[in-house]
Amino acid sequence: MRAISRKSARARAKLTCALVCLVAACACGDDRKPATPSPLEPELVLTYQSVCASCHARAGTGAPLAGNDADWSQRRAQGGDALLEHTVNGYRGMPPLGGCGRCSAADLRALVAYMAGIAEAAR
Amino acid sequence: MTGLTRRELLRAALAAGASAAGLSACGRGDQHTSVSGDWAPGEPLPWRNWSGIERCVPARRIAPASEAELVALLCSGDFALRPAGAGHSFSGLVPSDAALVFLDSLSGVISADPASLSAEVWTGTRLWLLGPALAAFGQALPNLSDIDYQTLGGALATSTHGSGAQLGSLSSRVTALWLATPGGELLECDAERHAEVFHAARTSLGALGVITRVRLANRAAFRLVERSRFVELDALLADLPHERDANRHFEFYAFPHSDVALAIATNETDLGPAPTVDDDPEAILLLRSLFRWTRALPGVGMRLYDAFLRNQPSSERAGESYAVLAHPRTVRFNEMEYTVPAEAGPECLRAILAEIRARDLPICFPIECRFVCKDDVWLSMFHERAGFSISIHQFQDEDWRPYFAAIEPIFWKFEGRPHWGKLHSLDAARLSALYSCWSDFRRVRRSLDPRGRLVNAHLAQILGA
Secondary structure (H helix, E strand, C coil), X not given: CHHHHHHHHHHHHHHHHHHHHHHHHHHHCCCCCEXXXXXXXXXXXXXXXXXXXXXXXXXXXXXXXXXXXXXXXXXXXXXXHHHHHHHHXXXXXXXXXXXXXXXXXXXXXXXXXXXXXXXXXXX | CECHHHHHHHHHHHHHHHHHHCCCCCCHHHCCCCCCCCCCCCCCCCEECCCCCCEECCCEEECCCCHHHHHHHHHCCCCCEEXXXXXXXXXXXXXXXXXXXXXXXXXXXXXXXXXXXXXXXXXXXXHHHHHHHHHCCCEECCCCCCCCCCEHHHHHHCCCCCCECCCCCHHHHEEEEEEECCCCCEEEEECCCCHHHHHHHCCCCCCCCEEEEEEEECEECCEEEEEEXXXXXXXXXXXHHHHHHHCCEEEEEECCCCCEEEEEEEEECCCCCCCCCCECCCHHHHHHHHHHHHHCCCCCHHXXXXXHHHCCXXXXXXXXXXXXXXXXXXXXXXXXXXXXXXXXXXXXXXXXXXXXXXXXXXXXXXXXXXXXXXXCCCCCCCECCCEEEEEEEEECCCCCHHHHHHHHXXXXXXXXXECCCCCCCCCHHHHHCCCXXXXXXXXXHHHHCCCCXXXXXXXXXXXXX
């Protein structure tokens, strides 16, 4: 069992790297200037790729694309608290908690900051 | 609703309709409506489901990093808990004020066997990631649900399904499973080892413990082409047996207050990359606006609406199976689904459409109709009975209760079985009459969870636990 877990962890790490690269590529694909993302803690990378990326890295869903400054500039202006409130309560097409039932408020704030390009000091 | 051209046509029709009716194109019907939130920063964080109607404030959120950690947690105390999946269910399977268990860390393909085309998969895997993950091993699930936001564990617990007369639910593809019991054991179950637990746990409602991983019977990766066209509903229903048998997947949407249906046939293709029309998940909002405006025109409105649908172009999508079968759903809704015996499906649908017209219910959300093969899973909606699943939806920002209450008794007349993850009002007494293995399931549940650690209010109602 332990061997399977280690193997699985390695596979997940590879998948995570691939998906993060893919997201970066998607977000830059249409010449819209990416914001500088707030760094994401390693344990939240998996949450990002398994939950948030289903919409925020898939063009055409109506969700603002992660790291895409054109999508986020007006949203950022609302402030971190407002974006967090929208995330928890659900907003338009986004489900409550952004679909991450396990996330704490701090996790959600960090994920929003990462996608929106909000600097750590301004969260 | 698929197709950019279709969306452009809808926009044009809306502009014309607004002009004719003297309305602004920014009228209320066009606007997304947000959930009226009740949480503010600093308050305890609630849990809520995808559509927002189910909620709770759990005392604990547990996200074990490993299977062993989960088993140890179950041994560590006698606290109540519920497995939470991705929270996509509309029914009250998840809410608990005690502990919610999330398997997000148990995600991905553990191993794959190329000879048997099977794979062992963690149940915390989101379905939208499962397709690409299996494809890396040259495998694919034979079928998939229309929505892929769920976790594999949540989809299995509710017998989630796609469409296809020869294709069963996702639960029917499970050949082995590992169950962390409320007593803190890890049981490996299949048709021979702990066979009764296996039969019960393939569709478990999350009532038997926490299923950590499963072995799935897959097939070689494949490509599909989906062709959608608007047709006369009467003609479609007359030809339904042929459509059902001639296509690998066949489903259709009936439009309330219209005589038109959207027929969707999906079949394997060996063509390479083909021109693909992207999904347009927000086209349904344009349909709602069109419906509202035409409905407001006395005398001719519904005829205009019907004529507009009738003249929609066909569309086509192609790609890897998992990409074609699932669709992004960014317009949230609430849903009721019952599965009636396959042969009774068309009559049941006609009764529903007639009821909507008779009551003049202001419903435009298309009604989804799908075929599913029978299986031997104890609490599957398709247990020993080929099914015709009929799904009715209401926009998340509108009250679903009057509509669903008007239609649900029609499902009962046709011996319908409700989807476990969707809205219904049946209790244990009525559900027990629909399933021949009901008492077996209850017995297995009692043996695994005698103290009811996994029983929340909803399960108490539907299981009589």
